[in-house]
Amino acid sequence: MFRYEKRLMFPVKVRKRDLKMVNTIITQYGGPDGELAAALRYLNQRYSMPDDHGRALLTDIGTEELSHVEMVATMVHQLMAGASIEEIKEAGLGKHYGQRGFDLFPVDNFGVPFTVAYVGAVGDPVADMSENMAAEQKARAVYENLIDLADDEDLIQPLLWLRERELLHFAMFKELYERYKNMEET
Amino acid sequence: MNSRNQGCPGGCQSPTGPMPPKFPQPLHPHIPRPPQGGAQQPLSPGMAPPTATLNVFSPEEGFVKGTMFRGIYRPYKNYTPRLPTPPDEKSAMMQEVNKYAFAAHDILLYLDNFPNDQEAINLYNGFMEAYLRARDAYEERFGAITTESDALKTAPFSWTVGGWPWVRGT
Numbered sequence: 090m091f092r093y094e095k096r097l098m099f100p101v102k103v104r105k106r107d108l109k110m111v112n113t114i115i116t117q118y119g120g121p122d123g124e125l126a127a128a129l130r131y132l133n134q135r136y137s138m139p140d141d142h143g144r145a146l147l148t149d150i151g152t153e154e155l156s157h158v159e160m161v162a163t164m165v166h167q168l169m170a171g172a173s174i175e176e177i178k179e180a181g182l183g184k185h186y187g188q189r190g191f192d193l194f195p196v197d198n199f200g201v202p203f204t205v206a207y208v209g210a211v212g213d214p215v216a217d218m219s220e221n222m223a224a225e226q227k228a229r230a231v232y233e234n235l236i237d238l239a240d241d242e243d244l245i246q247p248l249l250w251l252r253e254r255e256l257l258h259f260a261m262f263k264e265l266y267e268r269y270k271n272m273e274e275t
Numbered sequence: 276m277n278s279r280n281q282g283c284p285g286g287c288q289s290p291t292g293p294m295p296p297k298f299p300q301p302l303h304p305h306i307p308r309p310p311q312g313g314a315q316q317p318l319s320p321g322m323a324p325p326t327a328t329l330n331v332f333s334p335e336e337g338f339v340k341g342t343m344f345r346g347i348y349r350p351y352k353n354y355t356p357r358l359p360t361p362p363d364e365k366s367a368m369m370q371e372v373n374k375y376a377f378a379a380h381d382i383l384l385y386l387d388n389f390p391n392d393q394e395a396i397n398l399y400n401g402f403m404e405a406y407l408r409a410r411d412a413y414e415e416r417f418g419a420i421t422t423e424s425d426a427l428k429t430a431p432f433s434w435t436v437g438g439w440p441w442v443r444g445t
Contacts, residue, residue, distance in 0.1 A: 095420045096369060097440045098377065099341070100358070104443075145387035153380065163441040170443060233351060249356050253341030253348065257381070260347050264388045 098156040103167035103243045108180030117161045119195025119203035122227040126207035128154035137212045218266035229255035334378035343381035368413040375406035
């Protein structure tokens with residue numbers, strides 16, 4: 090089961106409204122390499138893992154990804170909160186506002202709604218771990234793109250932090266990948 | 276070597292004989308392997324890292340950088356990870372909670388791969404204890420972070436009131 094703690098894993102306090110950044114950060118919420126996709130990918134894959142290492146690691150990283158979903162959602166929320174209709178129109182968020190108001194909606198930068206087709210899982214531990222390693226690298230690259238685009242320290246710091254988590258998860262999955270690869274060959 | 280196919284929640288049998296040559300190289304470069312042929316330590320392939328000291332950051336530094344493991348940390352361009360100085364005691368105490376919870380969590384991930392590493396287990400327990408202490412201290416003053424908090428005995432019920440972390444200014 091899951092329990093909630095009323096805190097962010099790493100603080101997000103965006104003081105400056107910036108509607109232009111909403112449409113780029115949003116991809117780490119609902120895009121193909123976003124945190125929601127990561128959480129669902131790992132929490133789905135864990136059922137077919139051949140040993141307790143895989144069950145444990147996918148549970149723990151999958152759970153952490155849910156905390157990342159919350160951080161990214163908080164960034165998007167704070168970037169938009171309190172905007173005037175004029176500001177919304179000017180930033181090209183009229184379509185979003187027309188359909189969703191100030192609600193968040195998991196989409197990518199092109200407005201493509203989140204789809205579970207992003208969840209790579211084929212029931213083979215070596216293939217699944219390779220998928221996860223690639224996914225962590227793609228997310229790392231996307232965070233770097235977002236950091237390049239951002240000019241507010243309040244955004245840059247949590248983005249740097251999330252980027253570093255991708256590297257850590259990559260290393261953990263790689264360890265597991267080697268283990269399963271080794272099992273397969275013996 | 277079928278033992279490697281099993282999770283070893285109760286501890287793995289130590290294999291006899293030398294390490295198989297296919298033993299994966301450590302991916303945590305800060306963890307040196309013991310000298311070849313000198314395996315004094317029970318070593319279950321793929322499970323137990325050698326005895327060498329885990330090269331971890333302090334919880335402060337690890338939390339800011341986003342990883343506890345020195346060997347994995349890689350900065351981006353010339354950006355410097357930093358945390359703003361907490362503007363008030365509430366933020367400062369929350370930072371303590373976050374910091375120790377993070378440190379414990381990162382060691383937890385490591386233990387998923389290496390559950391026989393007693394040094395990591397000790398680290399985990401130390402960070403977990405510090406986290407629980409910091410959490411109790413925060414909850415006593417500023418209200419519940421968890422639904423099992425002692426701070427939920429009086430009105431207003433602080434799980435409900437205040438502190439929702441996405442709200443600007445909380």
